[in-house]
Amino acid sequence: MTAALALSLGEPAGIGPDVVLAAWRAREAAGLPAFFVVGDPACLAARARLLGLSVPIEIVEPGTAASAFREALPVVPAGPRATAEPGRPDGTSARAVVESLDRAVDLVQAGAAAGLVTAPLAKAVVYEAGFRFPGHTEYLAARCTPPGGPAPRPVMMIWSQALAVVPATIHIPLAQVPAAVTADLLVETGRIVARDMVRRFGLPRPRLAFAGLNPHAGEAGTIGREDEAVVRPAIERLRAEGIEATGPFPADTLFHAEAREAYDVVIGMYHDQVLIPAKTLAFHDGVNATLGLPLVRTSPDHGTAFAIAGTGRANPSSLMAALRLARRFADADAA
Numbered sequence: 001m002t003a004a005l006a007l008s009l010g011e012p013a014g015i016g017p018d019v020v021l022a023a024w025r026a027r028e029a030a031g032l033p034a035f036f037v038v039g040d041p042a043c044l045a046a047r048a049r050l051l052g053l054s055v056p057i058e059i060v061e062p063g064t065a066a067s068a069f070r071e072a073l074p075v076v077p078a079g080p081r082a083t084a085e086p087g088r089p090d091g092t093s094a095r096a097v098v099e100s101l102d103r104a105v106d107l108v109q110a111g112a113a114a115g116l117v118t119a120p121l122a123k124a125v126v127y128e129a130g131f132r133f134p135g136h137t138e139y140l141a142a143r144c145t146p147p148g149g150p151a152p153r154p155v156m157m158i159w160s161q162a163l164a165v166v167p168a169t170i171h172i173p174l175a176q177v178p179a180a181v182t183a184d185l186l187v188e189t190g191r192i193v194a195r196d197m198v199r200r201f202g203l204p205r206p207r208l209a210f211a212g213l214n215p216h217a218g219e220a221g222t223i224g225r226e227d228e229a230v231v232r233p234a235i236e237r238l239r240a241e242g243i244e245a246t247g248p249f250p251a252d253t254l255f256h257a258e259a260r261e262a263y264d265v266v267i268g269m270y271h272d273q274v275l276i277p278a279k280t281l282a283f284h285d286g287v288n289a290t291l292g293l294p295l296v297r298t299s300p301d302h303g304t305a306f307a308i309a310g311t312g313r314a315n316p317s318s319l320m321a322a323l324r325l326a327r328r329f330a331d332a333d334a335a
């Protein structure tokens with residue numbers, strides 16, 4: 001039987017447990033691939049009780065998760081108890097969150113899971129507990145760095161049927177963006193995106209559209225010089241390698257319906273430039289995928305949504321889309 005996907009628990013005070021339980025309950029109707037949770041089974045049992053859901057939980061080894069999945073929510077226990085109450089993050093569960101993630105990555109790297117899907121964590125909570133990465137993306141790059149070797153470049157893609165976007169810079173302050181946007185960064189990002197769109201999405205000739213950094217993509221250098229000095233030369237380098245890259249385009253007119261016909265993915269210069277249109281168009285179906293690493297990782301595109309944790313109002317669609325996309329990537333990587 002093919003290995004199942006490993007799902008990290010995420011922040012217990014958030015909606016992670018809610019959407020995990022809801023996704024498992026929808027597994028047959030939604031045609032979900034087999035997955036197992038890595039973390040505290042008691043946290044999931046408590047949330048199921050709170051929500052009035054009947055969800056049998058089975059403690060498993062990773063190798064038996066796929067066969068257990070039909071009848072019960074399989075859980076590979078990891079870390080200490082995750083006790084934070086829904087809607088009330090208190091830091092006491094930070095170690096449970098981080099150990100769940102660490103163990104899930106161990107299992108993927110050991111081949112005991114086909115890929116990693118992460119439930120949202122609360123960045124401020126894990127920072128206080130010493131987690132030193134801005135997000136999963138950067139943490140996973142560190143986990144995938146060979147001893148003594150260079151760190152691989154992690155690429156964040158937010159994907160839905162409506163729109164795929166990639167921020168070239170990820171979790172950095174806006175004031176640092178112009179200096180961080182280098183031609184080498186854009187070329188490396190473009191190569192990773194083009195390769196994964198061929199290999200994992202099955203597009204024979206993906207079309208990459210680059211957003212400019214400045215208003216009107218710099219208006220020929222009159223509103224900032226980065227678009228002509230950095231972005232355009234990077235696009236030319238990618239084109240010289242045979243990659244179908246275009247731009248830089250003004251970001252404000254790059255996301256309307258007709259514009260979206262002309263490309264398969266937008267590479268933007270900073271996080272909010274491309275995540276705002278992506279989440280506006282497809283919040284509940286969007287998936288956050290990490291490209292450029294030697295493992296599969298996806299997650300829902302939303303965060304911990306503390307205000308609705310434990311209320312039954314959390315929509316599990318984004319997690320379900322993340323599970324499907326992780327399976328698709330894992331199968332493509334194995335082919």
Ligand SMILES: NC(=O)C1=CN([C@@H]2O[C@H](COP(=O)(O)OP(=O)(O)OC[C@H]3O[C@@H](n4cnc5c(N)ncnc54)[C@H](O)[C@@H]3O)[C@@H](O)[C@H]2O)C=CC1
Nearest residue numbers: 119120121122123124299302303304305308313314315316
């Ligand atoms: N991959 C990850 O671990 C991510 C973690 N976060 C973390 O989540 C925390 C909260 O972040 P926010 O910016 O408030 O974003 P958020 O996505 O948690 O919430 C934004 C809004 O969307 C609603 N919402 C989110 N998911 C929903 C769902 N599945 N169903 C129904 N409504 C939903 C929330 O109630 C809220 O109104 C922060 O600590 C942030 O760091 C945020 C994004 C990704």
Ligand SMILES: NCC(=O)COP(=O)(O)O
Nearest residue numbers: 134135136137138275288
């Ligand atoms: N806005 C997306 C986000 O912050 C998720 O980051 P990561 O935890 O996937 O690195």
